[in-house]
Amino acid sequence: MDQINATFGPKLSKSHALRYFTSKKGSWIMWNHHLLYQMTVSEAVGGANDLVLENIDKYANPREGLQTALLTRYNPHRTDDPRQAAELAHFAQLADPGSTKDTSKVAVAAVSSTGTWNGTRQRGALLRVAKAVNASSVVGQAT
Numbered sequence: 001m002d003q004i005n006a007t008f009g010p011k012l013s014k015s016h017a018l019r020y021f022t023s024k025k026g027s028w029i030m031w032n033h034h035l036l037y038q039m040t041v042s043e044a045v046g047g048a049n050d051l052v053l054e055n056i057d058k059y060a061n062p063r064e065g066l067q068t069a070l071l072t073r074y075n076p077h078r079t080d081d082p083r084q085a086a087e088l089a090h091f092a093q094l095a096d097p098g099s100t101k102d103t104s105k106v107a108v109a110a111v112s113s114t115g116t117w118n119g120t121r122q123r124g125a126l127l128r129v130a131k132a133v134n135a136s137s138v139v140g141q142a143t
Contacts, residue, residue: 031093035086053085056092069095 029037038052056070070088078084 031089035089038085039082053081053088056085056088066092066095 035052035056038055042052053074070092073088073091075084
């Protein structure tokens, strides 16, 4: 299997790899996916793990002080670059407010006026729903 990967695996020149490594992470990309992308490029070049760590540190978006926080957590004396890059990507995923979706918003149902429903039927349906909600809240208070 290793011989097949060596023969038919992706090959990149150092200049192409440097262009991929120095590209900024888009705000729509999760940090874990960005780390996997960087590791794949690293393997295609031939194991430039130090470039993965440098990209996670220095080319992060500088908004919200995230780049400064990553640079302060960087330890140049560690020898396990891939593990440190994974730890920094995990920290960035937790610390980056733009990378997580806000799931605390309340879902609101909207009723459209298209289709076979007319205004009177819609108002009647909405009134029935409102009465049911009010009745359930009154029952909940009585118990």
